[in-house]
Amino acid sequence: MTLDPLLLDVLACPVDKGPLLWFADEEILYNPRLQKSYAVVDGVPVLLVEEGADVGDGEHDRLTAKAERDGVRSTGPVPG
Numbered sequence: 001m002t003l004d005p006l007l008l009d010v011l012a013c014p015v016d017k018g019p020l021l022w023f024a025d026e027e028i029l030y031n032p033r034l035q036k037s038y039a040v041v042d043g044v045p046v047l048l049v050e051e052g053a054d055v056g057d058g059e060h061d062r063l064t065a066k067a068e069r070d071g072v073r074s075t076g077p078v079p080g
Helices: 005-010 057-070
Strands: 021-023 028-031 036-041
Touching: 021 057
Parallel strands: none
Antiparallel strands: 021 028, 028 036
């Protein structure tokens, strides 16, 4: 599922208010700074602090490598 690009422009982590990585194929938003992931359910991001899942070091390494390899989009305004 895809998220509307306008929505991606305004989404931020509920904890540190920074950008998130959007993994469309896994339907998660990920904050690599805090190692927290947030589910996207039926196209709706669940950005509640208490719903964030802690991500272990191995999964963090996988997601950050995948983000670099695949050019995963970050939330927030697109630089330009």
